[in-house]
Each structure stands twice: as C-alpha cells, then as structure tokens.
Amino acid sequence: MPPSPSTPPRARPVYRNIHVLQILRYRLPLAGIVSILHRVSGALMFLLMPFAIWMFDASVTSEISHEAFTSAFAVGIGPFAGWFLKLVVLALIWAYLHHFIAGIRHLWMDATHAVSRQQGQLTAISTLVSSLALTALLGAKLFGLY
Numbered sequence: 001m002p003p004s005p006s007t008p009p010r011a012r013p014v015y016r017n018i019h020v021l022q023i024l025r026y027r028l029p030l031a032g033i034v035s036i037l038h039r040v041s042g043a044l045m046f047l048l049m050p051f052a053i054w055m056f057d058a059s060v061t062s063e064i065s066h067e068a069f070t071s072a073f074a075v076g077i078g079p080f081a082g083w084f085l086k087l088v089v090l091a092l093i094w095a096y097l098h099h100f101i102a103g104i105r106h107l108w109m110d111a112t113h114a115v116s117r118q119q120g121q122l123t124a125i126s127t128l129v130s131s132l133a134l135t136a137l138l139g140a141k142l143f144g145l146y
Contacts, residue, residue, distance in 0.1 A: 030124040037128075038102040041095040048092050055089075090139045097138075098131040 018026065028036075045052075058069035073089075076082045105123050109115045115123075140146060 029121070030128075031120040034102055034105070034124040034127050037098055038106070041099040041102070044091060044095040045099060048088065048095070051088065052092060086142055090135070090142060093138050093142070094131065094135040097134050098127070101127050101131045 055069065058065050058072075060066070073082050073085055076085060105127050109120070109123070
C-alpha cells in the first residue's frame with residue numbers, strides 16, 4: 001500500500017564514519033562483496049607470491065626436484081603437513097580464479113558503460129558461482145578425488 005500524502009517517508013539510516021560494531025549490521029550489496037573479495041584475492045596472491053615462485057622453481061628445475069615437490073603434498077615440509085600445503089594451494093587457486101573472473105567483470109563493466117543494478121547483481125552472482133565452482137573442481141583434483 002503506497003503511503004498517503006500526509007505520511008512522511010520513512011527515514012533511511014545514514015552511515016557516516018562506520019564503527020566496527022556497525023559493520024556487522026551493514027548490508028553490503030553482492031557487487032560490493034565481489035569488489036572486496038577482488039581486493040582480498042589480489043592481496044592473497046601478492047602475499048603467497050614467494051610460495052608460488054618456490055612451487056614453480058621446484059617443479060621445473062629437475063626430475064628430482066619435481067619428485068620432491070610432489071612428495072611435499074603427501075608428507076609435508078618441515079612443520080607444515082601435506083594437507084596444510086594443499087589448503088594453501090587451494091587458497092591460491094581460489095584467489096587466482098576469483099581475481100581473474102572479477103577482473104574480467106570489471107573490464108566488461110568499464111567497456112560497456114551501461115551497467116544497471118540488475119546487471120551488476122547478476123554479474124556478481126555469476127562471478128561468485130563460477131569462481132567457487134572452478135575452485136571446487138580444481139580442489140577435487142588437488143585432493144585426489146579424480
């Protein structure tokens with residue numbers, strides 16, 4: 001039922017200088033969540049860069065180093081168990097896939113200049129679903145399910 005002309009419209013809450021406790025009540029749109037995850041995935045890839053360089057170096061140096069590299073995922077390295085290394089690699093896989101897909105989404109939005117709210121929400125959903133589905137698929141391969 002539409003409000004009558006004499007009823008003033010309901011005031012929406014205004015968030016300025018959001019306090020940490022207010023963040024829990026703040027409803028961020030899905031496109032905003034994808035944007036934040038895009039930044040988080042970029043930071044995660046940056047922080048895991050030494051690990052990724054080590055993985056590449058260990059896998060292509062020689063056959064012996066490749067054998068040691070693959071056995072690290074089974075038995076671990078030093079204090080890190082093999083399953084923990086697989087979780088770190090799974091996080092790196094998710095970060096790459098999400099960052100790549102969200103980057104394509106941002107490039108498409110910048111190139112078309114015609115993005116509505118519905119298109120933004122639809123592309124945000126497709127970004128999340130596709131990055132998580134591809135991560136699950138590659139994670140299943142990483143953990144030896146197929």
